Amino acid sequence: MFRLYDSATSEVRELRLRTPGRVGIYLCGPTVYGPPHLGHGRATLVYDILRRYLEWTGLEVRLVSNITDIDDKIIDRANRESRPWQEITHKCEDVWFRAMEKLNVQRPTDVPHATEYVDQMVDMIATLVASDRAYVTGDGVYLSVDDIDDYGLLAHQSLDDMLSGGGEREVFGAGNKRHPADFALWKFSKPGEPSWPSPWGDGRPGWHSECVVMSLELLGEGFDLHCGGMDLKFPHHENERAQAVALGKEFANHWMHNGFVVDAEGEKMSKSLGNVANLLDLMDLYDPRAYRMVLLQTHYRGPVRVGQDNIDAAVSALAGLDAFAARAASLGEAAPDPETMVSFRDRMDDDLDTPAATALLFDTVRRANAAIDAGGSEAASLAAAVHEICRAFGLVLKGAADVPADVAAKAAALDAARAAKDFATADALRAELQADGWIVETTKTGTAIRR
């Protein structure tokens, strides 16, 4: 039984599925107006790990993750750079998916774009206006939150409490709204801005509407799980839910939110603070698997600091796993050790406890290494368990690499020199290979070469 913390109820509870064997997940995707930052990377990795694990347990996963390709920030950038806004969104989306590929994040099963669903959004807004849950002002159409009974469910705060403090910020469109917390479903466009027709005037959809329309359309009412970063909990997810409630529809059954990436001082690292080291840089500088490893060793709900020490430690840990994979390559096929796999599942089923599962992975590697050293018969099944866990994690180990003929020849020469006790030649050959970037392991059974 898979248990997961539900942000709406603040407890770890079973993820109940609408249809046994199938799980429908909605994940709020990126707004494509700039390069992906570390926070994007964390969210996509966390949910990639979730998805892979659920699939690994035999569930059929439908993961819908949107692309927000119309938004004020996109328009701002287009204006600033005097470029067509579509050029920005297309470029950024392309960069996004290339980055995801590098991170070994599987493409969602569905990638709806906001601009593809404008008609449906207009229909939805019309329904809300017709039932007087939404109203038209001078600058757009707003949802009235006052009569949403449990508004604040996700924020865990009542509307009054939210408004009582922190009021220094400017309230968006305050003058026109019935209630300060009302939010825009539709924004009228200014001249020159991208726009779509609507019964109330040309404009564009507000941010929170697309996810309601697309999740309900693709996954249906009462879908299983809605995911995203902690920062989306309020107002974004709250406002999605408010619209569904106003429509009289069942929305997500379970809510999952991942923690932030913080900087060296423990502060949230986000676009708006402008202190990002972006995801592309990270992957240029380090093995892209290192980020996945750092996140696996941290619980998804906690904050994670991405720093030199962290990443270095992950790179070293991966080196150990790679060395194991290379060493275990010659072991025969075997079924994964059942006890290990049961333990793995127990840990993962407990609110996706990847730190515990990762600890198990390293323990299993150590046991398998010891078994290889001792010539134990359980080595193959332990190694198979290691590979099985890595597969569920989306972690690809570098096993025995393809070695070019000249390198293989040098390795053979090295072995010959060692056999002849010509250690000067052997050491020289090893130094040469290492200088070319090869990892050289000379063992009793011969020299192993890998990258």
Added chain:
RNA sequence: GGCGAUGUGGCCGAGUGGCUGAGGCAAGGGCCUGCAAAGCCCUCUACCUGGGUUCGAUUCCCAGCAUCGCCUCCA
């Protein structure tokens, strides 16, 4: 002001009312090795502060301190 989170060993980072305490990285010692590497074994350093509950608290409760997040469009 409201709501919430966090504070663990050299570093990162789990976890638990006691049976002395994941895992990763780093450090030291040993085994293996021609020497290394890889691997195995061993070792070192903990639980923000002050109260309380308890036979016993790092773990529960209260208070405080510190850091952080959200409180209208950032994953």
